[in-house]
Amino acid sequence: MTQPASLAVVASGRGRNLEAIQAAINRGDLNARIVGVFSNKTYAPALTFAREHGIPTDALRPRQYADRASYDAALAEHVAAVAPDWVVLAGYMRILTANFIDRFGGQLVNIHPSLLPAYKGLHTHARALAAGERIHGASVHFVTSELDAGPVIRQGHIHVQPDDSAETLADRVMARVERQLYATALAELINGTVVYRNNAVYRDGKPQQEPPNVCYDTISTCHPDS
Numbered sequence: 001m002t003q004p005a006s007l008a009v010v011a012s013g014r015g016r017n018l019e020a021i022q023a024a025i026n027r028g029d030l031n032a033r034i035v036g037v038f039s040n041k042t043y044a045p046a047l048t049f050a051r052e053h054g055i056p057t058d059a060l061r062p063r064q065y066a067d068r069a070s071y072d073a074a075l076a077e078h079v080a081a082v083a084p085d086w087v088v089l090a091g092y093m094r095i096l097t098a099n100f101i102d103r104f105g106g107q108l109v110n111i112h113p114s115l116l117p118a119y120k121g122l123h124t125h126a127r128a129l130a131a132g133e134r135i136h137g138a139s140v141h142f143v144t145s146e147l148d149a150g151p152v153i154r155q156g157h158i159h160v161q162p163d164d165s166a167e168t169l170a171d172r173v174m175a176r177v178e179r180q181l182y183a184t185a186l187a188e189l190i191n192g193t194v195v196y197r198n199n200a201v202y203r204d205g206k207p208q209q210e211p212p213n214v215c216y217d218t219i220s221t222c223h224p225d226s
């Protein structure tokens with residue numbers, strides 16, 4: 001087994017993706033080590049989870065910096081100091097400036113709760129419901145300077161149920177899709193199945209035309225046409 005890849009996780013919130021990544025590492029499904037959790041929120045539950053699991057944490061408060069660019073420059077320095085192989089955005093709720101993105105370009109990934117390119121930005125679950133979507137899910141993608149528009153590595157989906165609210169849908173996308181999807185995509189990056197080149201995803205050495213999009217419903221509700 002090769003040396004575990006080092007992951008720097010950047011998070012603002014509840015940290016369920018962080019937890020899922022750590023669980024995949026613990027199960028032996030991901031040959032990685034989380035070397036730091038970074039946040040713009042001093043009290044983010046993601047930081048609590050990290051502390052409880054012996055992962056170094058680093059909270060940088062935006063108010064202590066003159067502007068977004070200087071905040072991102074400081075964040076980039078702190079992240080670079082742990083020498084990560086991959087910088088993993090997991091519910092990081094600030095838009096990153098170009099300097100940060102360029103510095104970690106090709107090593108910087110994000111999970112977004114929609115089937116990109118649909119529903120970039122916020123309130124993805126409510127928007128998918130309002131549009132009457134039959135399926136909804138999440139995407140792991142490389143981060144580029146255009147918000148939620150970097151090349152997609154892989155996706156996962158579930159079926160929208162007639163009685164879904166934005167909350168129940170969000171909970172199911174998290175529980176069924178996101179908790180599996182990020183670790184699967186990271187494993188592909190770490191083992192070299194997926195490579196980022198010329199602003200595109202290469203899978204098994206070939207340009208990826210369409211990202212894999214796995215159904216994460218229980219088998220009986222995974223329709224063959226989705």
Ligand code: GRF
Nearest residue numbers: 013014015016017091111113
């Ligand atoms: C997730 O839905 C993720 O896709 C989005 O923000 C949410 C973060 O949740 N980018 P958590 O902090 O991982 O619990």
